[in-house]
Amino acid sequence: MSEIRDNRRRFLLKAVVAATALPLLGRMSPVQAAPLPKLPLTNAQAKALSYTEDASKTKHAAFKPGSNCANCQFFTAATGACTLFPGFSVAPKGWCSAWAKKAA
Numbered sequence: 242m243s244e245i246r247d248n249r250r251r252f253l254l255k256a257v258v259a260a261t262a263l264p265l266l267g268r269m270s271p272v273q274a275a276p277l278p279k280l281p282l283t284n285a286q287a288k289a290l291s292y293t294e295d296a297s298k299t300k301h302a303a304f305k306p307g308s309n310c311a312n313c314q315f316f317t318a319a320t321g322a323c324t325l326f327p328g329f330s331v332a333p334k335g336w337c338s339a340w341a342k343k344a345a
């Protein structure tokens with residue numbers, strides 16, 4: 242009889258702990274991803290694609306006025322990531338010769 246009471250007590254204790262802890266877990270914020278490091282201008286691919294942090298300063302023949310990373314299809318505004326430079330962020334006002342207009 243006392244074994245049944247102990248089991249019941251343990252079950253109730255676990256239920257109380259679970260009922261208390263679960264709502265707290267739900268309030269915890271997810272781990273924030275570390276911001277991406279800035280693409281170094283010395284990066285070989287950045288050099289090959291004539292990447293610049295300021296589109297207005299490029300003299301590249303393929304540059305189209307008004308084009309920049311922010312309106313490029315390879316750019317992710319939330320993180321500054323560019324598909325062509327995995328692991329790095331690029332400047333929204335930047336530009337490179339692989340620029341392609343973002344779909345509207």
Ligand code: SF4
Nearest residue numbers: 310313316323337340
């Ligand atoms: S591909 Fe687009 S987003 Fe990436 S660096 Fe070049 S212009 Fe910027």
